[in-house]
Amino acid sequence: MKLTWETFTIRAKHPFKISRSVKQNVERVWVRVTADGLEGWGEAAPSRYYGETAATVVSALEQMQPVIEGAGDPDRLETLERDLEAAIRHNGSARAAVSAALHDLVGKNAGLPLWKLWGLDPAEAPLSSFTIGLDEPDVVRQKVVEAAEYPILKVKLGTDRDEEILSTICDAASPDTVIRVDANAAWTAREAIDRIAMLADYGVEFVEQPLQPVDREGYRFLHGRSALPIIADESCIDTASIQGLVGLVDGINIKLSKCGGPREALRMIHAARACGLSVMMGCMLESSLGISPAAHLASLLDYADLDGAALLAEDPFAGPGLVGAAIEVGDAPGLGVKKA
Amino acid sequence: MKLTWETFTIRAKHPFKISRSVKQNVERVWVRVTADGLEGWGEAAPSRYYGETAATVVSALEQMQPVIEGAGDPDRLETLERDLEAAIRHNGSARAAVSAALHDLVGKNAGLPLWKLWGLDPAEAPLSSFTIGLDEPDVVRQKVVEAAEYPILKVKLGTDRDEEILSTICDAASPDTVIRVDANAAWTAREAIDRIAMLADYGVEFVEQPLQPVDREGYRFLHGRSALPIIADESCIDTASIQGLVGLVDGINIKLSKCGGPREALRMIHAARACGLSVMMGCMLESSLGISPAAHLASLLDYADLDGAALLAEDPFAGPGLVGAAIEVGDAPGLGVKKA
Numbered sequence: 123m124k125l126t127w128e129t130f131t132i133r134a135k136h137p138f139k140i141s142r143s144v145k146q147n148v149e150r151v152w153v154r155v156t157a158d159g160l161e162g163w164g165e166a167a168p169s170r171y172y173g174e175t176a177a178t179v180v181s182a183l184e185q186m187q188p189v190i191e192g193a194g195d196p197d198r199l200e201t202l203e204r205d206l207e208a209a210i211r212h213n214g215s216a217r218a219a220v221s222a223a224l225h226d227l228v229g230k231n232a233g234l235p236l237w238k239l240w241g242l243d244p245a246e247a248p249l250s251s252f253t254i255g256l257d258e259p260d261v262v263r264q265k266v267v268e269a270a271e272y273p274i275l276k277v278k279l280g281t282d283r284d285e286e287i288l289s290t291i292c293d294a295a296s297p298d299t300v301i302r303v304d305a306n307a308a309w310t311a312r313e314a315i316d317r318i319a320m321l322a323d324y325g326v327e328f329v330e331q332p333l334q335p336v337d338r339e340g341y342r343f344l345h346g347r348s349a350l351p352i353i354a355d356e357s358c359i360d361t362a363s364i365q366g367l368v369g370l371v372d373g374i375n376i377k378l379s380k381c382g383g384p385r386e387a388l389r390m391i392h393a394a395r396a397c398g399l400s401v402m403m404g405c406m407l408e409s410s411l412g413i414s415p416a417a418h419l420a421s422l423l424d425y426a427d428l429d430g431a432a433l434l435a436e437d438p439f440a441g442p443g444l445v446g447a448a449i450e451v452g453d454a455p456g457l458g459v460k461k462a
Numbered sequence: 463m464k465l466t467w468e469t470f471t472i473r474a475k476h477p478f479k480i481s482r483s484v485k486q487n488v489e490r491v492w493v494r495v496t497a498d499g500l501e502g503w504g505e506a507a508p509s510r511y512y513g514e515t516a517a518t519v520v521s522a523l524e525q526m527q528p529v530i531e532g533a534g535d536p537d538r539l540e541t542l543e544r545d546l547e548a549a550i551r552h553n554g555s556a557r558a559a560v561s562a563a564l565h566d567l568v569g570k571n572a573g574l575p576l577w578k579l580w581g582l583d584p585a586e587a588p589l590s591s592f593t594i595g596l597d598e599p600d601v602v603r604q605k606v607v608e609a610a611e612y613p614i615l616k617v618k619l620g621t622d623r624d625e626e627i628l629s630t631i632c633d634a635a636s637p638d639t640v641i642r643v644d645a646n647a648a649w650t651a652r653e654a655i656d657r658i659a660m661l662a663d664y665g666v667e668f669v670e671q672p673l674q675p676v677d678r679e680g681y682r683f684l685h686g687r688s689a690l691p692i693i694a695d696e697s698c699i700d701t702a703s704i705q706g707l708v709g710l711v712d713g714i715n716i717k718l719s720k721c722g723g724p725r726e727a728l729r730m731i732h733a734a735r736a737c738g739l740s741v742m743m744g745c746m747l748e749s750s751l752g753i754s755p756a757a758h759l760a761s762l763l764d765y766a767d768l769d770g771a772a773l774l775a776e777d778p779f780a781g782p783g784l785v786g787a788a789i790e791v792g793d794a795p796g797l798g799v800k801k802a
Binding site: 200201228232240242307362385388390392393395396397422450451 | 622762
């Protein structure tokens with residue numbers, strides 16, 4: 123097998139602002155694994171929050187290259203991914219891209235779309251939310267109007283103008299729009315109690331990552347006192363995070379770029395359910411290629427937030443992902459992704 | 463799809479005695495699902511301990527029949543198994559047989575052995591233990607001599623002659639034989655402390671199910687005081703059991719006939735690992751057909767006890783299972799099982 127890659131840039135329609143950062147042009151890495159004339163694809167969406175850039179992705183891919191090139195075929199994915207992790211730890215987005223490419227290749231070899239390889243039913247996928255980043259009230263109002271086709275909005279909060287933003291969104295949205303909030307670790311536990319009570323008054327469904335990931339005592343304090351269910355995002359990296367979240371939160375937000383790919387995501391889904399946690403899957407700003415493995419898994423989720431490609435000005439790939447708020451996958455083998 | 467079945471009898475070489483029962487001839491149910499000219503097979507190994515007989519299996523199959531016959535194809539296994547569980551709860555061995563047959567069919571459709579469908583590497587499977595049932599010392603000694611090709615013995619205890627039996631086995635076995643003990647829920651927590659200290663003196667590796675499943679306080683008392691790791695068998699039915707065992711035991715023994723099939727077994731493996739529990743897979747007295755799904759999964763296990771067919775006087779099926787203590791699967795699609 124051969125592993126190759128190239129870096130490309132995607133551009134968000136609007137500057138994408140959350141409590142700690144703002145982005146519009148971001149670098150992604152298109153990863154390809156070839157074997158026997160077939161090509162498997164994956165996308166790395168590095169996150170500065172986890173210490174990743176396109177350059178660290180490329181360095182991680184260089185570490186993984188001999189493992190891929192030494193493996194005869196992609197069939198023994200379980201072992202191969204363990205060997206890849208032994209070659210380079212962490213670097214979730216690079217490992218996720220290689221895992222996606224290997225699964226794409228296995229699916230293409232078998233002539234099966236990934237959802238079918240996994241025995242899933244795409245018709246059971248929940249609708250995806252669409253994210254409204256932080257912005258001035260006028261811009262936020264305009265974004266909500268543009269997002270009219272999405273019945274679930276995920277609202278980024280975590281500033282001193284949270285109520286003003288939320289109130290603007292609730293005014294602009296249709297009355298039956300479901301609203302979820304992501305505070306991206308911006309609050310302390312004591313602040314969170316009041317803020318979440320305010321969110322509950324606005325009919326918000328749940329709140330994601332109110333506190334810093336290190337603030338375990340804060341989560342313990344909040345659990346049972348919070349007016350809304352709490353979903354862990356930055357606090358939940360991979361399977362190893364899950365047991366420690368029991369009694370602290372109500373659910374987890376899995377991202378391929380955190381956990382290292384669809385195989386680990388499947389493990390996380392089963393582990394979270396066994397621990398009584400609800401399961402959400404999120405994404406980064408990424409193309410349809412990056413979104414596609416999550417789209418194949420979506421029927422196993424309680425909540426989906428797979429709008430990464432829908433937020434782009436232009437999508438360099440075409441394949442599984444959102445059609446409106448619906449998650450569509452199709453019947454093409456593997457990931458089913460093509461160049462746009 | 464069509465679901466059919468027939469009952470058959472298998473006979474153990476020796477009467478198979480554990481702390482609460484003795485068996486030699488047992489009824490099993492051969493389950494077949496047919497679709498598009500292909501046939502998927504499974505075996506139900508009902509357990510009286512869980513209230514099952516061949517007759518209850520047949521009744522459960524009758525409940526599942528309309529669900530199978532109403533499903534267009536076996537591809538959406540996740541949904542189909544949930545619908546089957548909605549049609550008839552519990553009845554693990556009947557559901558396991560149908561799950562095995564559906565996975566056999568999916569593997570045959572894809573032209574892939576199940577280990578390959580799951581991306582596993584059969585070369586990583588641990589060796590299986592071989593079980594020595596309770597018996598008179600002379601018979602036990604003879605069984606150990608006959609089991610010379612197995613480097614790991616699993617010894618059934620839970621009588622007032624435990625030390626005599628164990629000492630007989632240790633005398634008769636090669637000095638580097640690994641010995642595991644299964645008490646089948648025969649002890650109280652206070653008895654267990656001393657018995658397990660005695661087992662540790664004989665170099666036993668771990669002990670399975672020392673206490674009654676209901677005795678959660680006993681397990682809590684034993685945990686940290688036991689001289690050996692404790693594996694839960696009767697205490698661990700399916701994924702829902704796992705979170706409650708954290709802090710009580712060190713590992714779980716998964717059986718297809720308890721949990722309802724290979725799909726749930728995979729979920730259990732991931733959930734147990736996420737909870738820091740080691741993973742064993744066991745079996746019933748059953749033919750190679752019954753053993754085969756576990757054999758395909760075996761590379762994910764820490765400990766395997768898949769000797770059900772090796773204990774038989776005659777095996778009506780041929781396929782994946784033990785070759786000596788090694789777990790072999792081969793490359794035939796699906797389960798890869800034929801009539802012997």
